[in-house]
Amino acid sequence: AQSVAQPEDQVNVAEGNPLTVKCTYSVSGNPYLFWYVQYPNRGLQFLLKYITGDNLVKGSYGFEAEFNKSQTSFHLKKPSALVSDSALYFCAVRDRQNAGNMLTFGGGTRLMVKP
């Protein structure tokens, strides 16, 4: 079985400060890892993915995430937050060997960036 944990329901950060949204995962095989962002009344928007290769993955809108196999983590980061980054962020995992193509999502973390 695959699972994702996002330990923080909400993250508050001041504009211009760095942000981190945490994600840990559990899969029996090797993971595909994803971050999606959801704005109010909108669909999920793809930010970035880790499949293989470099542990540091760069994605859309200046976001990046670091895959850490020993800690089974895939934290989302951005060096300088913008007010427009305020949204709901979901981490998702897919076990490439054992669970087909379905994504399992974490519970979501609401990011609030204050001016």
Place this chain on the structure above:
Amino acid sequence: AAGVIQSPRHLIKEKRETATLKCYPIPRHDTVYWYQQGPGQDPQFLISFYEKMQSDKGSIPDRFSAQQFSDYHSELNMSSLELGDSALYFCASSFDRVGGKNIQYFGAGTRLSVL
């Protein structure tokens, strides 16, 4: 660029009625996924189709059925609707053949309200 199109965007039904949600994937994408997102919850995988054949099945109730047609669009049919079926239903599509990017792109969702 073309995105995943879902219709209708909003749907209001009464208990025990039926509903049909439609999804038009990104052109040339071969896999369609359905997810259900309850209020304040993360998306839960329902079912997926690859090349018009069911590929994975998640927590889809027996009252629901889905299929993918020859033009690759998909429909989610929901019968005997219950209050608990009120949710945002997302469709996603991906290109999963060898060389595909393994990224699921989501539509804006259909918000179903069961009264």
